[in-house]
Amino acid sequence: xxxxxxxxxxxxxxxxxxxxxxxxxxxxxxxxxxxxxxxxxxxxxxxxxxxxxxxxxxxxxxxxxxxxxxxxxxxxxxxxxxxxxxxxxxxxxxxxxxxxxxxxxxxxxxxxxxxxxxxxxxxxxxxxxxxxxxxxxxxxxxxxxxxxxxxxxxxxxxxxxxxxxxxxxxxxxxxxxxxxxxxxxxxxxxxxxxxxxxxxxxxxxxxxxxxxxxxxxxxxxxxxxxxxxxxxxxxxxxxxxxxxxxxxxxxx
Ligand code: NAD
Numbered sequence: 217x218x219x220x221x222x223x224x225x226x227x228x229x230x231x232x233x234x235x236x237x238x239x240x241x242x243x244x245x246x247x248x249x250x251x252x253x254x255x256x257x258x259x260x261x262x263x264x265x266x267x268x269x270x271x272x273x274x275x276x277x278x279x280x281x282x283x284x285x286x287x288x289x290x291x292x293x294x295x296x297x298x299x300x301x302x303x304x305x306x307x308x309x310x311x312x313x314x315x316x317x318x319x320x321x322x323x324x325x326x327x328x329x330x331x332x333x334x335x336x337x338x339x340x341x342x343x344x345x346x347x348x349x350x351x352x353x354x355x356x357x358x359x360x361x362x363x364x365x366x367x368x369x370x371x372x373x374x375x376x377x378x379x380x381x382x383x384x385x386x387x388x389x390x391x392x393x394x395x396x397x398x399x400x401x402x403x404x405x406x407x408x409x410x411x412x413x414x415x416x417x418x419x420x421x422x423x424x425x426x427x428x429x430x431x432x433x434x435x436x437x438x439x440x441x442x443x444x445x446x447x448x449x450x451x452x453x454x455x456x457x458x459x460x461x462x463x464x465x466x467x468x
Contacts, residue, residue, distance in 0.1 A: 241436025
C-alpha cells in the first residue's frame, strides 16, 4: 500500500546540524516515520533527543565540528557502531555570512565553502561508498533559494548552495544505477537562526513576507514531509532533483 512506502521503519538516518532549526525538524520527522536517527552537531542535541525520545523514537548524538575534515570521517563509523547500518544521509549543517562582497576576507570565504560545499561532498563520497557496497541508500542535501538566485551580500553562501544543487545532479547521475537516490531540498525563507539577522530587520522581514505567496516565514515542520518523502521508497525514481519548499517564493 502506498503509505507503507513512506515508512522509514528499520532505517537508520544520519542528519548533520541536528541540534536546532531545520536539522532538528528533519530529525524529528524521520524518527516519527520510524527511522533511528544519528544527529551530528558541534553542540549538544539534547533538545532534539528529548523531542524524539518523548514519542519513543531512537536518537544518538554525535558531537562533531564538520569544518574539521577529521570529524567527517567519524560520522559513518559512529553511526555504524551505534545501529549496524546506515540508509539515509541528510547534509543539513550549514552557515551563512552576510557581508558586502568587496569586504569578504579570504578566511570568511573559505569558512563558508568548507562547511557548505566541501564537507557536503566529502560526506556524500564516504556514505556513497558505503551505500554502493550495501546495495542502495538515500542522500538529501539541503540547498537554498540561493541555489537558484543570487541573493544580496551572501556571495560565498550563494556559491556554495549553487554547488550543492550541481553536486546533487552530478552524484545522482553516477549513483542512480546503484539504487542510490541523491536529491536536495531547497528551503525558502525559514524562521531559524540562519535568518535571525533578516527577521530582526523589520523592513527587510516585511519585504520578504510580502514576496512569499504563502505570506509567512516557513518553519522546520514545513520541510518534514519533503524530507520523509525523499528518504523513503516512495521517491525511488527521483534522482538529482532539488525540491523547493518555499511557500511559492520561486514561482513568483
Ligand atoms: P541554523 O543556523 O539554525 O542551523 C545550522 C546548523 O548547522 C546547526 O545545527 C549548526 O549546529 C550546524 N553547524 C554549523 N556549523 C557547523 C559545524 N562546523 N559543524 C557541525 N555542525 C555545524 O539554520 P537552519 O536554517 O536550520 O540551517 C540548516 C540548513 O538549511 C543550512 O544548510 C542552511 O544553509 C539551510 N537553509 C536555511 C534556510 C533558512 O531560511 N533558514 C533557507 C535555505 C537553506
